[in-house]
Amino acid sequence: EDQVTQSPExxxxxxxxxxxxxxxxxxxxxxxxxxxxxxxxxxxxFLFTLYSAGEEKEKxxxxxxxxxxxxxxxxxxxxxxxxxxxxxxxxxxxxNRKLIWGLGTSLAVNP
Amino acid sequence: SAxxxxxxxxxxxxxxxxxxxxxxxxxxxxxxxxxxxxxxxxLTLIATANQGSEATYESGFVIDKFPISRPNLTFSTLTxxxxxxxxxxxxxxxARTGQETQYFGPGTRLLVL
Numbered sequence: 651e652d653q654v655t656q657s658p659e660x661x662x663x664x665x666x667x668x669x670x671x672x673x674x675x676x677x678x679x680x681x682x683x684x685x686x687x688x689x690x691x692x693x694x695x696f697l698f699t700l701y702s703a704g705e706e707k708e709k710x711x712x713x714x715x716x717x718x719x720x721x722x723x724x725x726x727x728x729x730x731x732x733x734x735x736x737x738x739x740x741x742x743x744x745x746n747r748k749l750i751w752g753l754g755t756s757l758a759v760n761p
Numbered sequence: 762s763a764x765x766x767x768x769x770x771x772x773x774x775x776x777x778x779x780x781x782x783x784x785x786x787x788x789x790x791x792x793x794x795x796x797x798x799x800x801x802x803x804l805t806l807i808a809t810a811n812q813g814s815e816a817t818y819e820s821g822f823v824i825d826k827f828p829i830s831r832p833n834l835t836f837s838t839l840t841x842x843x844x845x846x847x848x849x850x851x852x853x854x855x856a857r858t859g860q861e862t863q864y865f866g867p868g869t870r871l872l873v874l
Contacts (some may be wrong), residue, residue, distance in 0.1 A: 682861040693853050693865035694804070696762075701861075737803065741861055748819075749863060751803045 652677045656738050656752035663759050666727045671736055671755045674720040679743030683721050685714050686737040688754070694737055699721075728759045763788055763856050765866035773872045774844055781840045782853030782869045789834040792857040795827070797850045798868075804853065810837040845872045 653676045663669055675683065686694035698707045700716040707714050711732065713724040725735055735756045739749040749751055764787040774780050780807040793810040808816040808829055816829035831837040841848050848857070 684862065686865075691868070691870060692849070693765075693868045696862060698866055699860075699862050748806055749804075753803045 651740055652740070652750050654738055654740055654750050656755050659753070660754060660756040661758070663725075663728055663757070665729055665761050668724070668726045668728070669726070671723040671757070672720060673723070673738030673752055675738075675740045676719075677740050677742040677750065681741045681743050683716055684739045685721070685723055685750070686739070686742070688735045688737055690735075694698055697736075699715040705733075718747075725757070726758075730759045730761050733757055733759045762862075763790055763858055763864045765854055765856055765864055766776075767852075767854050767866040767869050769869060770867065771870040771872075775873065775874055776845055777782070777824055778844055779840055779842045780844065780871060781838050782854070784837045784839070784866055786835045786856045790856040790858055793831055793837045794855040794863070795829060795837070795839045796853040796865075798853060800848050807839070807852075810839075819874060841871065844871075846873045849873045 655674045682699050684699050685697040686696045698714040700720045703718045705716050711726050716723050735754045737754045738752040766785045768783045795807040796804045797807055798804050802836055806819050807822045808818040810816050810829050812829040812831045828840045849872050851868045851870050854867045855863050857863045
């Protein structure tokens with residue numbers, strides 16, 4: 651069964667303390683892995699799409715990487731404004747309609 | 762990319778009434794979707810909105826409860842019918858461009874009393 655698991659569920663960092671969020675997946679034929687940021691009460695904001703193992707993408711303090719089994723979202727020197735829930739989703743080859751979502755990692759960055 | 766707007770942004774409704782949520786995309790997109798997100802939970806797909814034909818519903822969601830229209834490539838509506846407090850949630854419109862990426866609207870926060 652296709653599945654996406656994110657860890658940890660929650661993470662609290664001090665400002666400037668770098669860390670990584672994990673998204674492990676089991677799908678039959680990966681067509682894309684997506685990272686989103688979601689602030690409370692708002693819709694998910696698109697961050698990255700990764701298509702193949704070895705691919706990396708960066709945006710400001712965020713860097714996403716992909717292997718055949720998992721993806722990491724690295725946060726370098728985070729700031730309080732990076733506090734949000736980070737969602738991972740995958741799109742498999744067999745189901746054109748539906749993204750398979752993880753439950754998210756809630757990140758809090760303390761000043 | 763695609764910029765998506767939703768109306769209303771929030772509403773408080775009485776049990777037994779219906780609410781229609783509008784979704785407008787700033788460019789033509791290949792697919793449009795409606796999601797529900799309960800507090801503290803991840804996203805649940807309600808249905809895929811098909812242009813000019815009936816929406817494709819996921820298990821647990823039915824047309825009588827969540828009628829959907831998509832008259833053109835950039836606009837869709839979701840109606841939440843005969844509402845109960847269990848329908849209180851955030852409803853999200855989403856659109857997929859020619860590439861795989863899906864973009865989301867800001868959401869409609871619905872509270873049913």
